[in-house]
Amino acid sequence: MNVSRDDEDRCPRCDRPTVSLREALPWCAACEWNLDAFDPAVRQPEFGWSWVDRRTYRLARGLTGKQYATLVDRELDAAGFGPAGWVTAVASxxxxxxxxxxxxxxxxxxxxxxxxxxxxxxxxxxxxxxxxLRPRFGRVDPDLEVLDRDRAPELHALVAEVAEAIGAPVPHVIGVDDTFNAYATSVGLRRRRVLALGLPLWGSLDGPSRVALLGHELGHFVNGDVRRILVVQPALTMLGNAADLMRPSAGTSGGGLVAMIGEAVGRSVSWTVSRVLFGAHLVLVATALRDSQRAEYLADEMAARSGGTDAATRVLDVTLHGESVLRTVRRVARDGGGPQRWRAEVDVSLASAADRLALLRQLSLREETSLFASHPPAGLRHRMLTARARHAPRVVVTEARVERIDGELKRHYDRTVRDIVLGG
Incomplete structure (x- = not known):
């Protein structure tokens, strides 16, 4: 990824040269002038009308910045609903x-x-x-390979240690898949807790970063994240389902003039009702995601408490630099290298990309801000962690233990390597 610096195009605020990444609108890395600009070239349309997308982006910028300013100097502990969560619960x-x-x-x-x-x-x-229109409560992803305690005792033990360190419950289900991702969710009417670890990501992290990743994901079970709570599920699903039901189907041909007029009127009414329902759905989802973004900051705090602040920020950088990390993993996998080599090569990749990572964190404030984003921008999450008191790790994992856990997952790593090589 090329970094563009233009000595002739200087910041009107501090007279420093502006920078750009990925052909984005230039901004000042020193004072962040123009970083809040709406850049349609690098943003996916949300509503399809530029003037609407521009205004919702400005609204999202204001709400996101206000939330950060409110939380940065506040103690971040396990919490229940915020105001947005209560609105969502009442609507549900x-x-x-x-x-x-x-x-x-x-x-x-x-x-x-x-x-x-x-x-x-x-x-x-x-x-x-x-x-x-009944609420959907989710189910375990069929692509998730569930690991019972007998097959992965070291991994289960580590998850339990991290859960105890941050005061979180242990998941009912632990599994792995092929994605460069990790997530924790609750499924079913009984809200069974599920922890999923994507092996390309998990294998790329060292011991402290793995602890931080577990701390973040398990933190979602105690941080008031509305997406994982039973009572708010109707608000997140019902109106969207109703809008889909009311969406007009394809028209029919023939039937005469009267039938055609009747069909046109019916389709117009159906389309209008569908759009109204979908609009209400978007409002509720955007409201719920305010609390979801707040919960992400709390989950990051759990990551720092369990694995240390350095490990928590490293996880953010690995995911922010995800495309390059995944390319590195794919290249090493083609050469027959396993997770130990993945980690070594990822260390080199992150070290060489230190300057770009700083700019990527800034650019995320522009690219990842949205009313419909479940996470705050990665750059703000990184700032939140570094602006607060630093944490030493509560759970320490030796390299030998990392190797034992990887040994338990060898069969799953082998399958993931085959998928990576074939998919690349």
Missing amino acids: LLLTVGVLALGGTGVWLLFAYPFPNLAILLGVIMIGLAVA
Whole structure:
């Protein structure tokens, strides 16, 4: 990734040369002039209208900056709902009551009038709608390879140690997959806790960084993240499902002028209702994600407490530099190298990219700010960690233990290597 510096294009605020990455609009790395500019060339359209995307971006910038300023000097401990979470919970309650009332009315219509009666048909339709609009509680990803304690005792023990260090519950399910990612979620009506570790990411991290990654993911079980709480699921799913149901289907041909007019009117009404429902869905999701971004800062704090501040910031840099890291892993995998060589090569890659990483963190403030982002920009998360009191690691992992854990996962690493090589 080339860094562009223009000595002739200087910052009007501090007279330093501006910089740019990936053909982005230039900004000043010293005082961050123009870093808040809306850059349509590097942003995916959210609404499709430039003037709307520009205004929602400005709104998101304001909300994101205000949230950071509020939290940076505050003690970050496990917490319940914030204001956005309570709004989401109340909306979920109202939506659930509405769907239950819809289904209950449908059942009543089945028996309220003697058979046959059109009310029965209406009752069946209402019951069908209630079933279609029910909240979804998720399930374990079928691509996740679940690891029981007998197959991976060292990994399970490490997860338990990190959970104890930050006061988090132990996951019910621990698994691995082929992605350059890791996540913690809750699924099903009983909200079973699931921890998923993507082996390309996990294998690229050293011992302290693995502890920090576990601390971050397990921290989601105690940081009030609304996406993992049962009572708010209706707000995140119901209106979106309703909008999909009301979306007009493809038109039919023939039927005469009257039929065509009737169909056109019906499609117009259906489209309007669908858009209104989808708009309400976006408002609720954007509200919920305010609390989700707050929860990410708390999860980062858990990462720093468990693995140390240096390890927590390193995890952020590895994920921010993810494309280059994944290319490194793919190259080493083609040469037959395993996770020990991945880590060594990733160390070299990060060291050589130190200057670019600093600029990438800044650029993330522009590229990753959105009303619909579940995470704050990586640059702000890095600043939050470095601006606060530094943490020494609570859980220390030796290289020998890292090797034992990797040995437990050898079969899964081998499959991942094959996928990486074939997919590259």
